[in-house]
Amino acid sequence: MKLMVESTIRRNQALTKDIFQMDLMVGELARMAKPGQFLNLYPGEGTMLLPRPISISEIDAEEGVLRVIYQTVGKGTALFSKKKPGQTVRVLGPLGNGFSPQTGAKHHLIVGGGIGVPPLVELAKQLEGTVEAYIGVRSEPILVDRLQELGAIVHVATDDGSRGFHGNVVQMMEATGAKGDALYACGPKVMLRFVTKWALENNIRPQVSMEERMACGIGACVGCVVKIKKQGETDWQYRKVCKDGPVFYGDEVVWE
Amino acid sequence: MIDTSVNVAGVVWKNPVTTASGTFGSGREFGEWVDLNRLGAVTVKGVADQPWKGNPAPRIAETYGGMLNSVGLQNPGVDYFIQEDIPFLRQFDTKIVVNLCGHTVEEYCAVAEKISEADVDLLELNISCPNVSAGGITFGTDPKMAEYVVQEVKKYTKKPLLVKLTPNVTDITEIARAVESGGADGISLINTLLGMRIDIRRRQPVLANKVGGFSGPAIKPVAVRMVYQVAKVTNLPIVGMGGISTWEDAIEFIMAGATAVAVGTANFTDPLATMRIVSGIESYMEKEGISSLDEIRGIIQ
Numbered sequence: 001m002k003l004m005v006e007s008t009i010r011r012n013q014a015l016t017k018d019i020f021q022m023d024l025m026v027g028e029l030a031r032m033a034k035p036g037q038f039l040n041l042y043p044g045e046g047t048m049l050l051p052r053p054i055s056i057s058e059i060d061a062e063e064g065v066l067r068v069i070y071q072t073v074g075k076g077t078a079l080f081s082k083k084k085p086g087q088t089v090r091v092l093g094p095l096g097n098g099f100s101p102q103t104g105a106k107h108h109l110i111v112g113g114g115i116g117v118p119p120l121v122e123l124a125k126q127l128e129g130t131v132e133a134y135i136g137v138r139s140e141p142i143l144v145d146r147l148q149e150l151g152a153i154v155h156v157a158t159d160d161g162s163r164g165f166h167g168n169v170v171q172m173m174e175a176t177g178a179k180g181d182a183l184y185a186c187g188p189k190v191m192l193r194f195v196t197k198w199a200l201e202n203n204i205r206p207q208v209s210m211e212e213r214m215a216c217g218i219g220a221c222v223g224c225v226v227k228i229k230k231q232g233e234t235d236w237q238y239r240k241v242c243k244d245g246p247v248f249y250g251d252e253v254v255w256e
Numbered sequence: 257m258i259d260t261s262v263n264v265a266g267v268v269w270k271n272p273v274t275t276a277s278g279t280f281g282s283g284r285e286f287g288e289w290v291d292l293n294r295l296g297a298v299t300v301k302g303v304a305d306q307p308w309k310g311n312p313a314p315r316i317a318e319t320y321g322g323m324l325n326s327v328g329l330q331n332p333g334v335d336y337f338i339q340e341d342i343p344f345l346r347q348f349d350t351k352i353v354v355n356l357c358g359h360t361v362e363e364y365c366a367v368a369e370k371i372s373e374a375d376v377d378l379l380e381l382n383i384s385c386p387n388v389s390a391g392g393i394t395f396g397t398d399p400k401m402a403e404y405v406v407q408e409v410k411k412y413t414k415k416p417l418l419v420k421l422t423p424n425v426t427d428i429t430e431i432a433r434a435v436e437s438g439g440a441d442g443i444s445l446i447n448t449l450l451g452m453r454i455d456i457r458r459r460q461p462v463l464a465n466k467v468g469g470f471s472g473p474a475i476k477p478v479a480v481r482m483v484y485q486v487a488k489v490t491n492l493p494i495v496g497m498g499g500i501s502t503w504e505d506a507i508e509f510i511m512a513g514a515t516a517v518a519v520g521t522a523n524f525t526d527p528l529a530t531m532r533i534v535s536g537i538e539s540y541m542e543k544e545g546i547s548s549l550d551e552i553r554g555i556i557q
Contacts, residue, residue: 001288002288004289004527004528042525042526046321046473047320047321048318049318049321049322049323049472049473049521049524049525050316050318050323050524050525051524051525092527212313212314213313213314213315213316213317214316215316215323215325215521215524216279216285216523216524216527218285218286218527219281219285220279220280220281220285220286220301220523220524221278221279221281221316221325221327221524222278222301222310222315222327222330223313223315223316223325223327224313224315224316225310225313225315225330226313237309238309238310238313238330243285
């Protein structure tokens with residue numbers, strides 16, 4: 001079940017120079033949302049035809065509010081960043097399948113790269129057991145305080161060494177001897193690939209949230225595909241990030 | 257009293273609005289918002305005799321007022337379609353148009369033969385997809401090949417056959433006449449225009465396939481012009497499409513000579529686009545005192 005709503009913006013503020021946090025009043029849509037799912041945000045401007053798929057960062061079911069955190073990467077997201085509280089944006093969701101908290105797991109690892117961190121926040125909130133977060137960014141980490149508030153132990157790696165571990169997130173996990181019995185990751189494809197490798201070597205079946213260019217967001221256009229080979233299948237198939245994902249098991253992704 | 261119904265190659269639709277193949281899945285994806293009973297017909301995503309994997313991603317790029325796609329007709333094959341999608345669509349009071357694709361004449365014939373046994377209303381032969389290396393557009397750009405493939409496919413089916421034309425030709429009327437003489441029962445046009453976008457920072461094409469099909473409001477004037485030209489040289493019913501996103505757009509196509517219209521890229525911009533267009537046509541007819549679309553069809557001389 002998905003809903004389309006004309007959502008009123010409650011807050012829209014900059015977290016860094018190009019990352020924004022927007023709280024959307026979406027009513028009962030919020031109650032349907034799960035961590036790792038995403039929303040279509042429609043620019044509603046003639047020359048920009050396609051909705052922007054943006055992950056849900058936090059869910060407030062009671063208030064009917066969803067928080068999204070997005071980077072201004074083009075004209076559409078730049079347009080959203082200029083919206084003021086009280087203005088509206090058309091929203092469709094919740095879309096895709098989110099993360100599935102691994103039953104029986106006591107120590108969860110969440111691994112985020114860059115703008116892949118936001119969907120992990122709601123997950124951290126909902127996981128039972130201890131949560132350890134490994135965050136990799138170029139230089140300026142986001143959401144560290146928020147994750148700590150939620151009780152997660154947070155490790156930060158920066159490419160330029162300006163903060164925390166100097167290197168990438170997987171190097172940090174190796175260097176610090178990360179341990180856990182479940183792993184959930186979101187970030188650039190290359191990061192997800194190496195996180196998957198690390199997880200499988202450590203006997204964890206990772207859940208990874210993939211990204212691809214989309215048109216419809218609901219499984220109709222077959223644009224946003226990744227190569228997936230499910231357990232027991234003899235050959236890979238292109239599966240849809242929007243509908244079959246965005247979360248897949250890392251061992252089922254054909255990395256290339 | 258208005259009558260919105262239209263007759264497309266002997267099949268009566270309750271209204272002239274269908275979906276453009278590849279933009280609406282098999283209807284299921286939109287069924288949560290769109291009342292499929294309100295559509296004249298659902299034109300489903302292209303199916304082939306066997307499953308096709310499609311092209312690598314990225315397959316999608318937005319452009320000014322339009323978009324590019326290079327999906328490459330990924331589909332699970334006709335057997336899956338017959339089993340899963342026809343029973344779903346038959347729950348609704350709408351006609352089913354099945355878009356057929358192939359790499360060779362034999363493949364087109366094979367899928368046409370299989371689907372002819374199934375409970376569908378019309379076939380749409382896709383000889384115009386720009387995203388597959390063999391078949392697809394190679395049949396749609398050569399009048400002799402176009403005529404030949406239509407002749408052959410007609411031997412394997414009794415269902416009314418629409419032939420979907422590509423705009424990537426010098427003279428669209430030549431191809432239209434060729435498929436008419438091959439035995440087509442109707443024509444749908446236009447498929448996408450071949451386009452390209454380059455990411456100047458990465459110094460790479462945006463699409464993995466480098467080039468793709470250009471669609472959306474930006475191409476509408478090309479589509480209206482081609483429907484107009486084709487309507488002048490053939491008596492076949494035309495399903496017009498290309499950038500339709502409002503009821504006014506739909507009426508333009510009908511005035512240019514289209515019997516029916518298909519909504520494509522607009523389904524992505526607004527999942528309720530088809531519903532808006534159907535209602536818009538109804539209120540337009542009421543306001544203007546038009547009792548049948550025959551009164552305005554092809555009125556542009």
